[in-house]
Amino acid sequence: MLLLIQYTLIFSSVLILVALGGCISEHSGVINLGLEGIMVIGALGGALMMRFCQTESAFVMVLLVILAAAFFGLVYSALLGVACINFKADQTLVGTALNLLGTAAATVFVKALNTSMNPDDHSSEIEYVRARKMFITNINGFEFNWFMLIAVIAVIVVAVMLYRTKFGLRLMACGEHPQAADSVGINVYKMRWAGVLLSGILGGLGGICYILAGVSIWKFENGVAGFGFLALAVMIFGQWKPGRIALAALLFGLFRALSNTYVGFPSLAALNLPGNVYNMMPYIVSLIVLALTSKNSRAPKAEGIPYDKGSR
Amino acid sequence: MKKALKNPGVQAFVASIICIILGLLIGYIVLLFINPQGAAESITNVIKNFFTWSKPKTQLKQFGNTLAKTMPLLMCSLSILFAYKVGLFNIGAAGQYVAGSCACLYAALAWGWSWLPCMLFAICAGAVLGAVVGILKAYCNVNEVISGIMLNWISLYSANTILAKVKEVASPYTMYITDVNPSAILPNAGLDKLIGNNKYVTIAVPLALVIAIVISIILNKTKLGYELKATGSNKNAARYAGMKENQNIILTLVIAGGLAGLGASMLYQTGYMRWECTQSSVPGMGFNGIAAAFLGGLSPIGAIFSSFFIQHITDGGQYVNTNFYSSQISDLISSVIIYLCGFVLFIKITMNNMIAKSEDRRIQKQKTAETAGKEAD
Numbered sequence: 297m298l299l300l301i302q303y304t305l306i307f308s309s310v311l312i313l314v315a316l317g318g319c320i321s322e323h324s325g326v327i328n329l330g331l332e333g334i335m336v337i338g339a340l341g342g343a344l345m346m347r348f349c350q351t352e353s354a355f356v357m358v359l360l361v362i363l364a365a366a367f368f369g370l371v372y373s374a375l376l377g378v379a380c381i382n383f384k385a386d387q388t389l390v391g392t393a394l395n396l397l398g399t400a401a402a403t404v405f406v407k408a409l410n411t412s413m414n415p416d417d418h419s420s421e422i423e424y425v426r427a428r429k430m431f432i433t434n435i436n437g438f439e440f441n442w443f444m445l446i447a448v449i450a451v452i453v454v455a456v457m458l459y460r461t462k463f464g465l466r467l468m469a470c471g472e473h474p475q476a477a478d479s480v481g482i483n484v485y486k487m488r489w490a491g492v493l494l495s496g497i498l499g500g501l502g503g504i505c506y507i508l509a510g511v512s513i514w515k516f517e518n519g520v521a522g523f524g525f526l527a528l529a530v531m532i533f534g535q536w537k538p539g540r541i542a543l544a545a546l547l548f549g550l551f552r553a554l555s556n557t558y559v560g561f562p563s564l565a566a567l568n569l570p571g572n573v574y575n576m577m578p579y580i581v582s583l584i585v586l587a588l589t590s591k592n593s594r595a596p597k598a599e600g601i602p603y604d605k606g607s608r
Numbered sequence: 609m610k611k612a613l614k615n616p617g618v619q620a621f622v623a624s625i626i627c628i629i630l631g632l633l634i635g636y637i638v639l640l641f642i643n644p645q646g647a648a649e650s651i652t653n654v655i656k657n658f659f660t661w662s663k664p665k666t667q668l669k670q671f672g673n674t675l676a677k678t679m680p681l682l683m684c685s686l687s688i689l690f691a692y693k694v695g696l697f698n699i700g701a702a703g704q705y706v707a708g709s710c711a712c713l714y715a716a717l718a719w720g721w722s723w724l725p726c727m728l729f730a731i732c733a734g735a736v737l738g739a740v741v742g743i744l745k746a747y748c749n750v751n752e753v754i755s756g757i758m759l760n761w762i763s764l765y766s767a768n769t770i771l772a773k774v775k776e777v778a779s780p781y782t783m784y785i786t787d788v789n790p791s792a793i794l795p796n797a798g799l800d801k802l803i804g805n806n807k808y809v810t811i812a813v814p815l816a817l818v819i820a821i822v823i824s825i826i827l828n829k830t831k832l833g834y835e836l837k838a839t840g841s842n843k844n845a846a847r848y849a850g851m852k853e854n855q856n857i858i859l860t861l862v863i864a865g866g867l868a869g870l871g872a873s874m875l876y877q878t879g880y881m882r883w884e885c886t887q888s889s890v891p892g893m894g895f896n897g898i899a900a901a902f903l904g905g906l907s908p909i910g911a912i913f914s915s916f917f918i919q920h921i922t923d924g925g926q927y928v929n930t931n932f933y934s935s936q937i938s939d940l941i942s943s944v945i946i947y948l949c950g951f952v953l954f955i956k957i958t959m960n961n962m963i964a965k966s967e968d969r970r971i972q973k974q975k976t977a978e979t980a981g982k983e984a985d
Contacts, residue, residue, distance in 0.1 A: 329753060375947070385950030388697045388753060389902065393947035396895055400939035401638075407934040408642040415931065517936075518888055525757040532754070572765040579758040586755060587748040 298438050300550075300557045306509045308542075308549030309447035310502050314527035315534065315541045316454045317498030322536060323458065324491025325471040325484075327600045329391025330376050331499045332524025333398025334369050336516070338500025339507045340402045341368025343514060346427035354430035358442055361427065361504060369500020370493055372398070377492040381485055384602035399519040406516045425512040443505040447542075450498065455538040467491055471596035474603045484603045502527065510556060522579065526552075529582035535594050544585075551578045619959055620905030623952045624914065627903060631945035635937055643932040650928040654938055657924035665804055672806025674916070674923050676878055679816040680705070682915040683871025684897025686823050689906045691864040693827055695840030698861065700741050700756025701868040702894025703763040704734035708869030709876050709891075710767035713883055716785050716792030717774035723877055726792050730873035731866045737763060738865020742858035752861070760890045772885045780886040786879045794877045812874035817912065819867070824908035836860055868894060892939065896922065899942045902949035918942055 314331055321328035328334075342365035351357050376394055379385040403420045410417040433440045458464035469477040470487040478484050506523055507514040530548050534541030555574035558564045612618050632651065639647035653660050658670035684701050691698035698704075711733035712726040721729070737759055744750040775782050785792050794810035803809045827833040839846040839856040846853045871893065875881060900918045904910030925938030 379947070379950045383951055383954045385953065389898075390947060390950040392697075392699060392753075392895075392898055393943055393950065396898075396943035397940065397947060400936050400943050403936045404638065404642075404934055404940050407936070408932065411932060411934075412643075418930070418934065420934075521888075522757055522761050525754055528751075528754055529758070532751070570769050572769045576762050576765045579761045583744070583750075583755060583758045583762075586750045586758075587744055590749045590751070593749065 299560060300553055302439055303510065303553030303556050304546065304549045305444050306441050306505070306549075307552040308545040309441070309443045310506045310509065310523060311527050311530045311545035311548055312447040312542055313443075313450055313498050313505060314502035314524060315531040315545060316450055316538060317495035317502065318528050318531045319534075319536050319538065319541060320454065320458070320467070320498070321491045321495035322531070322596050322599045323468045323471045324488045325474060325596060325598045325601070325603065326376070326380055326488050326492050327387045327391065328373070328376060328492065328495050328499075329388055329528070330373070330394030330398075330524075331391075331495070331502075331527060332520060332522070333394040333396070334372050334496055334499035335503030335506060335520045335524050336398035336402050337372040338365040338369035338503030339514065339520070340405065340503075340516065341365045341500065342504030343422040343424060343507060346424035347422050349427070357427055357430045361431075362446075362501065365500040365504035366497040367500070369496040369498070369503065371496075373492050373496025373499065376496075377489050380602065381488045381492065384604065387600055387602075395519075395524070399516070402516040420516045421513055422516070423513040428508055428512040431508055441505075441508065443501075443508065446501065447505075450501075451538050451542045458538065463490075468596070470603075471598055474598050478603075478605065484605075488603065499524070526578055526582055529586055532593060532595075533582075533585050533589055535589075536596065548578055548582065551581050613959060613963060616956075617905075617907075619956050620907070620910065620952075622959070623955045624903050624905055624910075626955060627945050627948040627952070628917070630948055631941050634944050635941040638940060639928075639933060639937065646929045646932060650933055650937075653927035653929075654921050654924035654941070657920050657927065660924075660927045668804035669806050670923075672800075672803040672809045673880070674919055675803065675813060676806070676808040676810070676880055677875065677923070678916045678919040679812045680871035680875040680893055681896055681900055681919050682816050682820060682911060683867050683874060684894050685900035685904065685911045685915050686820060686908055687864040687867035687871070688894075688897050689901040689904070689908065689911060690823055690827070690867065691860055692901065692906060693840060694836045694856070694860040695843075696745070696752050696857065696860060696864075698738075698741075698756060698864045698868075699753050699894075699898070700737065700759050700861075701864065701897050702890045702892075703756065703760035704737045704865040704868035705872045705894045706760070706763040706767050706890060707733040707737045707865075708872030709883060710763070710770055711869065712792075712873040713782055713785075713876055714770055714774060716789050716877065717783055720789050720791075722791040723794050726877060727794075727870065727873040730869045732869070734869020734872070735862045735866040738861040738863070738868075739858060741865075742861035745861070746854035746857040760894075764887065764890050767883070768885050768887060771883050775883075775885050780884050781882040782885065784879065784882065785877065792877060793879055794874070808878045808880045810874075810878050812878065816874060819870075820908045820912050823867075827908070868897075871897075896942060899946045899949075902952070903945055905952075918945075 318328050318331055342361045345361045345364035349360055376390055379390045380387045406420045410419055431442050466482050467487050470484045474484045506520055530544045533544040558574050636651045639650055658667050661667050687701045688698050708730035712730035715721045715726045715729045741752050741755050744755045745752045771782050794812055797811050799809045800807050835851045836856050839853045843853050896918050900911055900915040904914035922938045925935035928937055
């Protein structure tokens, strides 16, 4: 049971971070379908830091890894910004390209790195046993991960930022009615860039959090198994509001955690379902939830439409 | 030259070529970064693919392999471009492809069906999955990209579970169709003789080409195609014009799903590949289809060539020098190409602007010349 709670919390943290990223980006008017790829690249940044940073201090390590993941996510999301904001590219297409590119680039890079250190090593894995321990505090068998706290802080910060600050309100205006925002002197392009870059930072953090969740070795060929898209489902279910996103993430996190821990529940194990059924659970649940909630969705009105100063 | 550039078809071609060149260039730069030695050789091997073999006979045979794998890719890219013309981004093609693989393999191995029923069954499986996305989109307003991705994973895990029943005992792979049920293998119809006795070259090749042409005709010359495209450009306008917009959305995704399912049957029923029941990622065919669809300028005929090109460099990836590099470099190149396809609109606008500007200048010159002429009088 404790294990289930632990996994639920850590997977929810991933979903919260990434979904908040998607939420900020969509409020600024850009649909960020590339979150999946951003997660992979963020995870790569964090994993490299964990692999090569020799520091003994847990605090320094946690800080450096977080910075590395956020920085990688930020830089990678700039690719989305350039294409979608400045060149008015199709946001769905570019997002998809970033997803594919993220996994491919990470695989090529990690394989090259492994091979350069050991010519016989052609794997795409990075191992980080020692560093992972620094992220985890054991409380009576419950593995508390610092990312759980970070996710809670992120929810509060994003909620305050969106609804209580000048910046957040302006950002949301750009997603609802960019022409109106422009007419009162807000630079729509700048605001959208801010939205995309912030989502890159959060996506990168989500990525590193995901690979730290249950394992201490990561195979980059696998990507992040649709988690970026699950996060978007969480965001839609949460109706683009940070508080509700957190609750939705808990629900999805629970189903994801079940696939890791169902063996520990006699009642579930007795059902004798194949493990794949539990693997499918989060995706099935999200489909059902989306079918029920999308009809009255409160999506930002101008999302997905490139802003063109000249158009009416 | 300028006149030719005004033609949208030529523009699309030029834009695609620019994307390809930039994509390969970036791939080359990445290789240079990893290891400057041998980067040039490896990137040429990616481009050469089967030409890296010295014997013409082997070349032809390897060409056959690439050709056999191009057809499923072509089907996936047709699936994506067909849906895209109706304003839907069918990223679920990957899952529909998986459903098709699962259906045809299971029917062939467990039930012993012959090739045609297996193929039809694969089409149905893909179409059903497409219909789910379509219904969710039309009646529940669910974003087709997200529902498509969810279904990709659901179908992957389902296929792994179902096909585990027909797998070999000792390996995670499904049994060989050629051993269990040769009647499910697509007939060669003598085509293998033409292409270096490559038994994987089957009637799938002409069939796929015909389907590409049919899709092109449906989209451009029929009432159905017109209605579908109208629904795509403005759902409400289509409704006011008396079209059944929800039905059109569902129909589109059913057709798109069927195409992707058919693609799977065109690969697995040649016996070229077997399903690995422990796969943890969705096969890349559906995603490469996106690259092929956009690189082909979203035209079914263009897709034939772009599919071949994408498959060509994907296969070429295995000829890189594996001492330094990995074959995923071709995935990297094709994803860069997809990314660059986002800029196609911009490239086209720039081209048009350039043409318009030079036209302006010409007219201006003419005018000044005329007035100068008049003044001289």
